[in-house]
Amino acid sequence: MFDVIIRDASLRFGNHCVFEKLNLTLKGGKWTCLLGGSGVGKTSLLRLIAGLPAGETDGKILCQDGFPVSNRIAWMAQQDLLLPWFTVLENITLGQRLRRSWADMLKRRPILPPEVQDKAMSILEKVGLTEKAHVLPQTLSGGQRQRAALARTLMENRPLVLMDEPFGALDAITRLNLQDLACELLKNRTVLLITHDPLEALRLGHDVYHLRGQPAQLTDAITPPGEIPRSLEDNSLMALQGKLLDRLRHESLLEPLAGEQ
């Protein structure tokens, strides 16, 4: 599994510089978590890596194996982004629909050949949604919707997964369950997870970075011990969470003071 190297990344919106000359390496097959307060530029960095429009950008996103990063990314956003007119099965196979060529359409090749359908159903089984395959998303609960979004991400089968606070809107128990499920199913993939929850970052991240300041800078990586997902009973994890929370609180207290000067 290859590393993804972000070199000298800069982003500005007009006169406002979000970050400048930012360097970050996402280790191949590992989870990197990016922690930071609201509006610091976490999502913008993720969009920049994904090649999505985000202000005036500069810098390079390189893969260690020399191939471009485009078409090797699966995107999981804060909202589940399920399309309300498609069933769960149709939603998780959206990529297959969107990449269907004119030739496929003209030759009336099926959108979901049996092998693709089998794969989709096996993924739905893994996320526990087999029975919901043919219903519309509006009938699903928040947790089920996010599991369907995870299934869609898995269906894309991309080596790099970019996650933008995907569990942010869920209740505590559902969030923990989904974190465990994501860890299990995205094993051996390179994952960049953005979150504002220090505990989530410490549970899931092989490396945890904190993005702060203006223009935003990355702190040195925190590398909590042990395999992910880490247990909540680990005292050292809780101590680290306390330190990170303190740091985040301090940061949010400083911001209005800096603005007043």
Added chain:
Amino acid sequence: MKDSIKPFVVLFGLLVLWHTLVIAFDMPDYILPSPVDVAKSMAENASLLWEHTLVTLSEMLLGLLLGVLLGIVLALVLVYFAALRPWLLPPLLVTQAIPVFALAPILMLWFGYGLTSKVVMTILVIFFPVVTCCYDGLRHTHQGWLDMAQTMGGNRFAILRNIRWPAALPALASGLRVAVVVAPIGAVVGEWVGSSAGLGYLMLQANARLWVDQMFAALTVLAFCSITLYYTTDRLLRRFIPWQPETSQE
């Protein structure tokens, strides 16, 4: 009470009110005939009304079909060919700024007294709500869906077909609901300016002879066609867009 019965109850109430007014103010027939007189006239002239209804209905439906198709095509052009937008929007607004009544005589001159001029009038009337609603719907696709589609490597047509188009359908549906209600205006105005058939023509003829009951009979049939068309369209739209958000819960 079931929702489907309510419109009929309202209609019945209005008829009773109408009849009461006629009796209470002792209205002469040539000013306001009673609903009973109108019903009699409808029964006596059933075949005549049917013949003219078919003409007006075909004008309306053909105008609706072509207007909606044209509206959708223009909305797609406006969304996907940004460079054409400043060229297309002013003429589009001009078609609406000039009252359709003022255009009617010119359209008669160009397209004759037959079906074509009425269809063009109907198209002109319904075209604008369809274009604006469809264009708005297509423009306001959830950015998250489009971002996701981009990371999936979707092609433009597939994104339109699977995401932008279905996402625009609720907005287009609003345009269609307006279109079916105003379509009769185009057709009837066309018939008033110059025609040899249709409910508008029948009303003009009846008016000239002071056959007010027949006028009202034609008007009733026209209203019935409009209401039926609206409810049929509404039902179909709800059926084909089951995910359409409804925020006003009972």
